[in-house]
Amino acid sequence: MSNTANPTWSILGAGAIGSLWACYAQRSGHNTELIFRDRRSLAAYRQHGGIRFTANGQTDLLNIAARCPATITAPIQHLLITTKAQQTLTALAAIAEYIQPDASLVLLQNGLGIAEQVQQQFPEARLFKASTTEGAYRPSRFAVVHAGRGQTLIGSAADKADAIAQSLSFAPLTVSPNDNIDAVLWRKLAINCAINPLTVIHRCRNGELLDKPEALAQIASVVEEILQLSKILNFDQELANLHQQVLDVARATANNRSSMLQDIESGKETEIEAITGYLCRLAAKQGLHLPANQLLLDEVQRISLQNRV
Ligand SMILES: NC(=O)c1ccc[n+]([C@@H]2O[C@H](COP(=O)([O-])OP(=O)(O)OC[C@H]3O[C@@H](n4cnc5c(N)ncnc54)[C@H](OP(=O)(O)O)[C@@H]3O)[C@@H](O)[C@H]2O)c1
Incomplete structure (x- = not known):
């Protein structure tokens, strides 16, 4: 039952991360x-019978309630947004009429610059930003695998986030x-800028960047x-030891194919605009050119x- 401590969350973006939260809920x-x-995606989901969820070697088919913009009937008070950054505004526009003016909106995604646009579109909404290092992927359309444990942090410039964090902590996920x-x-943006685009350019796993002198030099320039x-x-206080941290993350995730590389390999649009693009635009506003990042x-x-045509 929905109440303030235990609200019903609508999840916009039924991909890897959205499905992960929905399945644990x-x-x-x-x-x-x-x-x-x-309607087409909704019908395909219903035909499939739910989300095939794999965690700790166990797989279940979970029949989670689902809607699409045309079938929403109730107002939305709690919305977890788990689309890719560049998909957010279009996805929100399709359900805007159902979002209550004072709704709680949680952006759980990589990249920066979207939150400000969302707040402009929903000026009275309580907007929270979240960042996760949980790892999930979709082996097929309505399937999700919880591949690695991480942590999830949430905050807001205007509100206390304790109650929202608690209500999104579906065990074993903790927010x-x-x-x-x-x-x-x-910090997350900085690390993503230094690893993700380079895995695309060198077509390699995160850890392989460390074996390539050219990639190591590029990392150093990007960080600088x-x-x-x-x-x-x-x-700058937030980024103490950034260079070392980037190398540590590349080492700790050595076997991973970055999400940007995966998007390129599957012909999808990447989040580069919300990551390196955001960084370069922010620098330009300060009259600063970042040639290594721009490249x-x-x-x-x-x-x-090239990949998409
Ligand atoms: N996966 C991870 O391990 C991980 C870890 C940390 C952070 N993140 C971040 O979390 C965010 C989500 O990543 P993800 O891996 O979950 O991506 P994903 O699997 O591509 O999921 C995005 C979902 O949004 C849906 N979507 C796109 N446009 C929509 C619209 N207009 N209306 C409704 N749904 C729409 C997509 O639907 P379709 O399937 O129909 O395209 C897809 O199901 C990204 O910012 C990513 O960088 C991911």
């Missing part, structure tokens, strides 16, 4: 609903409130430019375009 007896993009979420997201910008923005942005966009 369902398993722990909480109400959620997945919002698919259209912790953080009072400097912008710093968390900035981010530190330059961070200093101007007074964000990666141009190159990934070129590869992506």
